[in-house]
Amino acid sequence: MANSIWTIEEFTCASCGTNYTATKEExxxxxxxxxxxxxxxxxxxxxxxxxxxxxxxxxxxxxxxFGRRWAGIEW
Ligand SMILES: [Zn+2]
Known part of the structure; x- marks a missing residue:
């Protein structure tokens, strides 16, 4: 069978911090x-x-x- 397995992986540029996603294919x-x-x-x-x-x-x-922490709220 020629099943190909694809997974999405995330990477972060070590230099500038930009995040990337890439598809990994086996x-x-x-x-x-x-x-x-x-x-x-x-x-x-x-x-x-x-x-x-x-x-x-x-x-x-x-x-x-992300806004302030919603501290102190009691439901
Ligand atoms: Zn970079």
Whole structure:
């Protein structure tokens, strides 16, 4: 059977902190590659082995403000 297993993995650029997601695909043959950050051109992830990553997408960062903690509210 030629089932391919795809999983989504998250990576963070060590240089600028941009978050990325990539689809990891399992292969029966070894692949190697790397992905460079679109912001700072640093290597976010390099891989080699029986898997490959594709579909890199920058993750929109969540709003930095989540509001105040809802402390003290009792239901
Ligand atoms: Zn970066």
């Amino acid at each position: 292969h029966s043959e070894a692949h190697s590659g790397s992905f460079k950050c679109g912001i700072c051109n640093g290597v976010v992830h390099a891989w080699s082995g029986k898997h490959h990553f594709f579909g890199w997408q920058a993750v929109k960062t969540k709003p930095p403000v």
